[in-house]
Amino acid sequence: DPAILLTKEYVIEELGDTAFEKANDFKLGEWLASQEDKNRIVLYQCDAELTEWTRLCIRHADVIFILTNPKGNPTLSQFERSLEDLSRRTRKEMIFLHHEETRYPKGTANWLRDRGWINTHYHVKCPRRMFSKKTKYSKIIQGPPPDVNSDFSRLARAVTGQTVGLVMGGGGARGCSHIGIIKAILETGIPIDTV
Numbered sequence: 001d002p003a004i005l006l007t008k009e010y011v012i013e014e015l016g017d018t019a020f021e022k023a024n025d026f027k028l029g030e031w032l033a034s035q036e037d038k039n040r041i042v043l044y045q046c047d048a049e050l051t052e053w054t055r056l057c058i059r060h061a062d063v064i065f066i067l068t069n070p071k072g073n074p075t076l077s078q079f080e081r082s083l084e085d086l087s088r089r090t091r092k093e094m095i096f097l098h099h100e101e102t103r104y105p106k107g108t109a110n111w112l113r114d115r116g117w118i119n120t121h122y123h124v125k126c127p128r129r130m131f132s133k134k135t136k137y138s139k140i141i142q143g144p145p146p147d148v149n150s151d152f153s154r155l156a157r158a159v160t161g162q163t164v165g166l167v168m169g170g171g172g173a174r175g176c177s178h179i180g181i182i183k184a185i186l187e188t189g190i191p192i193d194t195v
Contacts, residue, residue: 003041006032008053020052032060041160050082058083063091063159066118070096074110084117094121095155100128122158124151148191163193 011019015031018024036042044057058064064087066080083092094115096105105123112118146153157163166185168178185192 002039003043004035004039005043005045006035007045008047032056036060048079050079055086058087058090061087061090063093065159066092066094068094068096068111070098070105070107070111074107074113076114080115088117091119092117094118096121096123097126097130098123099131100125122151122155124155126151148189153191154193157191157193164191165194166192168195 008020011028011031015024015028019028042060044060046054046057064083066083094111096108096111098105102125108121108123112121146156154163166182168175170177182192
């Protein structure tokens, strides 16, 4: 399988109510390792607090994604302080979730100022339904196929190491030829993530 999302609830559903008891540490570890063997990408969705499940997610993570509402308070939280202490060697990336009406991101520097441990960040425009507490995420995931030029598709390519970069050179009259090349690339459906 290409990917799996592991939540605490999913693990309990698969392994039973005693999955997180100390006596079952070995069984849980083996099961999580098998998920990582079977799937190309394993997403661990941790709790909002520093619970045992969150600590387990952090221990297993190769990359930690911090989802952020850029309209919120950029002050460093206690959770983030603990996160940095627990995972110094783990890559951390911040994903700013913007409303789809957002024209240009603002205030990014305020968020990154006290978070020198963030390796990179992304700006993603989200459909309005993503910000509703009533929305079932499974409906969003099972919706129509994403546009290859959407922010979510760009983020997916970045996360999986498949970004498409365009390198241009020259200047003057030769520089004008790039316009035709870019149009041809976009017409064939090849997205351009970075220039």
